[in-house]
Amino acid sequence: MSEAIGWWGVPLAVFGGAVRVSTPFLFVSLGECITERSGRINLGLEGTLVMGAMSGYAVSYTTGSPWLGVIAAGAVGVLMGLAHGLICSLDRVNDIAVGIALMLFGIGLAFYLGKPFIQPAAPQLPSIDFGWWSDIPQVRAALKINALFLVGVALAPFLLWTFKNTRWGLILRTVGENAEAARALGYAIIPTRVIATCVGGFLGGIGGSFLSLYYPGSWNERLSSGQGITAVALVIFARWNPMLCFYASLLFGGAGALGPSLQSVGVTQGYYLFNAAPYVLTLLIMILTCSPKRTLIGAPGELSITR
Amino acid sequence: MGSDFTLNRRRLLQGAAAGATVAALAGLPTARRAYAADFTVGFIYVGPHDDFGYNQAHAQGAAAVKKMAGVKVLEEENVPEDVAVEKSMESMIQQDGAKLLFPTSFGYFDPHILKIAPKYADVRFEHAAGLWTDKLPKNIGSYFGYIFEAQFINGIVAGHTSKSGKLGFVAAKPIPQVLQNINAFTLGAKLVNPKATTQVIFTGDWSMPVKEAEACNSMIDQGVDTVTMHVDSPKVVTQTAEKRGAMTCGYHCSQAALAPAGYLTGAEWNWTDLYPKFVTMAMKGEMIPNFYRGGFKEGLIKQSPYGAKVGDAAKKQADEVKAALSAGTYLIFKGPLKDNKGKEVIAAGASLSQSNESDVQLESMHFLVEGVLGDLPG
Amino acid sequence: MMGEEAVTATPRVGLPSASILPGLRALANALVQPVAALIVSLLLFGLFVAFAGVNPLHVYAYMFQGSFGSWFSVQNSVTRASPLILTALCTALPAQLGLMIIGGEGALVMGGLFAALVGVGMNGASPLLVQCTMALVAMVAGGIWIALAGGLRHWRGVNETISSLLLVYIAIAILNHVVEGPFRDPKSLNKPSSPSIGDANLIGNIPGTEIHWGLVFGLIACVIAYVLINRTAFGFSARVAGGNVRAARMVGLPVGRLVLTVCFLGGAAAGLAGMVEVAAVQERANASLIAGYGYTGILVSFLARHNPLAIVPVAILLGGIGASGGLLQRHLDLPDAATVVLQGILFVVILASETYQGRLRLFPERAGE
Incomplete structure (x- = not known):
């Protein structure tokens, strides 16, 4: 077996953890980024994430194909997004509250329908070995990278480009920035927002399927420890920029890996506090990057959360 | 007992009159009649x-x-x-x-x-x-x-099969039941390989799938090749170790199905024998003992069948110790025993036997034996 | 669709002469929307369980039996409701200012932890003094915790919804760290806990019932909150600022102070809930404080439309849903999550029905009355 690598294990685990743990954050935050760019906030992505994890696992188990599971998770996410998008399109309905409601509903539904799938082991997503050049097993393990992560990595710059350079991106940003102006330009506001929420849900569902189909790779009721909702927070400190969402997710995943890896090299005190590191980090970054004086750079003007 | 039931039923029916009416209206199965007959x-x-x-x-x-x-x-x-x-x-x-x-x-x-x-x-x-x-x-x-007896057997098997002599333990919280298992597992391994060590990672709660997977990964990165655990659901740890090509000793139930390659053996509860026994005693009106403990000898625990990687020497030694435990002649926590800071926790000649006289001490255990890499908070 | 429910709701309101009681009519009109939403939700839930192969009528019958069908069930529902009343205030009070706080769980945890610290530290003093100090300290701890979110919002522009949620995770980490490390009772073997606050300091049950005094604390807090919001200049300013911060600043309202005060009061209510959990249920601080009351409180607050008086019946209703979960599991083999699904449906339907707010009236106001 492998040799010990001592303290080198910490940065390696943080790197490996960043890649492994960050994927759900990456997908949920990219999805939320699209939704928020349209001027809506969907806190229900936590529920979408859990529903995605459950349905992805269930479909992978029943069909034997993990990729079908991923697609199913995305489809369920679209449905959840559609529900959010349509309900929020009613007059006087608060999108933050609907998000919280759908979070509860999604979690409840996933637990309800997921009972028969706690036990069975579903086929898992494969990983791609990028560490073939190394002789060190730990490095090889850290460089076993899941295809979904790579999709997410490609998606971030693609979204950035789409926002800036395509007609669809322009419509999305206009609707999110100033509904009046968008209306004057003849853009359909509600359909744009509903579609943006559905796309957000799609990515959120896929993020969930990563949890159950790759890492940690199992369905149970304690699977998500608030990844969905923290990913929504990530979008705010990533200032609605997909590339920054990507970096923030990596940072967050790495922070999550810090607690266990410090224990493995002998830092044994205060593991609860280390385990809370991602949350403290998010809060600190939000404190440092937000400002009451100027409008948040990049914040969509129609977003209820920044008004 | 019959009269108790009638009383109970009357009280219930009085109290739940409204509910019962609704239930009747809705055509609920007449469950309550069945309860009067059944225990x-x-x-x-x-x-x-x-x-x-x-x-x-x-x-x-x-x-x-x-x-x-x-x-x-x-x-x-x-x-x-x-x-x-x-x-x-x-x-x-x-x-x-x-x-x-x-x-x-x-x-x-x-x-x-x-x-x-x-x-x-x-x-x-x-x-x-x-x-x-x-x-x-x-x-x-x-x-x-005394499920730590089975963790001791886990340790013996792990001591034989581990190549690096570095074992890992994913634990939820530093409570006595968990510490017993960590210590017994380590002592079992040291019986075979005196240089064996057990790295412990506390995840902080009974079910933290991502943390458990991370703990398992980071221990394997540190050269650990065999892991066991004490968390509510061993599924994640077992599957993560299997993915990394490490070996696992199970806990609570058999996880053999989850890790066909790396599952060595496991410490399992055997409540299927005890519970019907207790229910029979209660139905007969006999007194169930207020304080009841037992290990292999009493049939409260069992060991998962050995996996493919377990060699004959390991099987032989594990079976011998298990036989001695079943006969009630084997002590796991016996002096002289030092904790991992060098302090003597059980003096030479003394022991914590698996019997009612040391149960309270066993179940207040607050140390990690020599060979455990880890620390207790506070 | 909604007209039909309005009809269903009619017989529920016994109306004397409407002409002499315009207040009652207003109440009836205010009730139409939530009652209609409740009925729609129950119907949707019935449909849902029917899909799972369970007879919805059985579900309703057991739900009634488990929640309000007997004195035992009523007490069960009300006991479960009492922490929810207090945690709901943690969302409802800041909501008057337009702030959306979802971190009541964190305030409850901090309140419970500090209540236990004080209760253990003062062991031996007169129980009434200990209890009052515990309540006070818990309220301050919970209050500061949510005021942090409010302060960050005011001074740094940090979104309070997300910061209050992050603070929940941080509070839980602090609680776990403290009760497993520095403040652990060595005698708490398998459930790391703080030392017990002592039997003498427990607050006990309301005589003749099995409902602890936490319920009364909740009722008092709701009445105070109602008076504060609806009958004082402070409440008026808060509502003005909640309507339009810029306008409030222009007329010289101290927005910052309002934000901090309202958040502090909300957090104090949730902190008090933590103290009640320690002093009436757990007798000590440990991880059992993390039971999700803070999250259910958000739901209660929204269903009550952030009205402190409406919080009480809504909390009892949700307590009832929780109380009936056991019977559904035991007799119909429904998963425990069935009640969460119902709560989720109820929440979504209530919010969607907001759009009908004001349009649904049983008794249209007639001219000349």
Whole structure:
């Protein structure tokens, strides 16, 4: 077996953890980024994430194909997004509250329908070995990278480009920035927002399927420890920029890996506090990057959360 | 007992008159009549009852009780350790006429069972792992298994099969039941390989899938090649180790199906024997012992069948020790024993035997033996 | 669709002469929307369980039996409701200012932890003094915790919804760290806990019932909150600022102070809930404080439309849903999550029905009355 690598294990685990743990954050935050760019906030992505994890696992188990599971998770996410998008399109309905409601509903539904799938082991997503050049097993393990992560990595710059350079991106940003102006330009506001929420849900569902189909790779009721909702927070400190969402997710995943890896090299005190590191980090970054004086750079003007 | 039931039923029916009317209107199955004839037993779990772990082991016991004639089994899962469990117990008693309850989670005991039991003298409360003392109500019983005996066997097998001599233990919280297992596992491994060490990582809670997977990964990165665990559901740790090509010793239930390559053996509960025994005693009106402990000898625990990687030498030594444990002639925690800071915790000649005389000491264990890499908080 | 429910709701309101009681009519009109939403939700839930192969009528019958069908069930529901009343205020009070706080769980945990610290530290003093100090300290701890979110919002522009949620995770980490390390009772073997606050300091049950005094604390807090919001200049300013911060600043309202005060009061209510959990249920601080009351409180607050008086019946209703979960599991083999699904449906339907706010009236106001 492998040799010990001592303290080198910490940065390696943080790197490996960043890649492994960050994927759900990456997908949920990219999805939320699209939704928020349209001027809506969907806190229900936590529920979408859990529903995605459950349905992805269930479909992978029943069909034997993990990729079908991923697609199913995305489809369920679209449905959840559609529900959010349509309900929020009613007059006087608060999108933050609907998000919280759908979070509860999604979690409840996933637990309800997921009972028969706690036990069975579903086929898992494969990983791609990028560490073939190394002789060190730990490095090889850290460089076993899941295809979904790579999709997410490609998606971030693609979204950035789409926002800036395509007609669809322009419509999305206009609707999110100033509904009046968008209306004057003849853009359909509600359909744009509903579609943006559905796309957000799609990515959120896929993020969930990563949890159950790759890492940690199992369905149970304690699977998500608030990844969905923290990913929504990530979008705010990533200032609605997909590339920054990507970096923030990596940072967050790495922070999550810090607690266990410090224990493995002998830092044994205060593991609860280390385990809370991602949350403290998010809060600190939000404190440092937000400002009451100027409008948040990049914040969509129609977003209820920044008004 | 019959008269008790009538009384209970009358009280129930009076109280629930309105509810019963509605129930009748809705054409509910006349469940209550069945309860009068049957002996009703309630099981309460803190998590899902099919978690490949702690709750599933109890649910398997409940399933064995279900097969008994004249017994009606009630089950509730995911019941938190607060007012909810108090009300679940009372509801099983008042609304369904339960006579024997198994609230199975550690945290149900104090203060919840201690609060409810005095109110229902004719109901028996059987709790896993609580420390019953004669100052507590007589209708409370506490039972538990010396499952660390099976973790000791796990350790022996791991000591033989591990190449690096570095073992890993993913633990939820530093409580005595968990420390017993960590220590016994380490002592078992050291019996084979005196240089063996066990790295411990506390995840902080009973079910933290991502943390458990991370803990498992980071230990394997540190050269650990065999892991075991004490968390509510060993599924994630077992699967993560399997993915990384490491070996696993299971806990609570058999996880062999999850890790066909790397599963060595496992420490399992055997509630399927004990629970029907307790229910039979309660039905006959016999007194279940208030304080009941046992290991291999009493049949409260068992060992998973050995996996493919376990060699003959390992099997032979493990079987010998298991036979000695089953005969009641083997001591695991015996002096001189030092903790991992060099302090003597059991003096030469002394021991903590698997018997009622040292149960209290065993179940207040607060040290990690020499060879464990890790530290207790505070 | 909604007209039909309005009809269903009619017989529920016994109306004397509407002409002499315009207040009652207003109440009836205010009730139409939530009652209609409740009925729609129950119907949707019935449909849902029917899909799972369970007879919805059985579900309703057991739900009624488990929640309000007997004195035992009523007490069960009300006991479960009492922490929810207090945690709901943690969302409802800041909501008057337009702030959306979802971190009541964190305030409850901090309140419970500090209540236990004080209760253990003062062991031996007169119980009433200990209890009052515990309540006070818990309220301050919970209050500061939510005021942090409010302060960050005011001074740094940090979104309070997300910061209050992050603070929940941080509070839980602190609780676990403290009760497993520096403040652990060595006698708490398998459930790491703080030392017990002592039997003498427990607050006990309301005589003649099995409902602890936490319920009364909740009722008092709701009445105070109602008076504060609806009958004082402070409440008026808060509502003005909640309507339009810029306008409030222009007329010289101290927005910052309002934000901090309202958040502090909300957090104090949730902190008090933590103290009640320690002093009436757990007798000590440990991980059992993390039971999700803070999250259910958000739901209660929204269903009550952030009205402190409406919080009480809504909390009892949700307590009832929780109380009936056991019977559904035991008799119909429904998963425990069935009640969460119902709560989720109820929440979504209530919010969607907001759009009909004001349009649904049983008794249209007639001219000349």
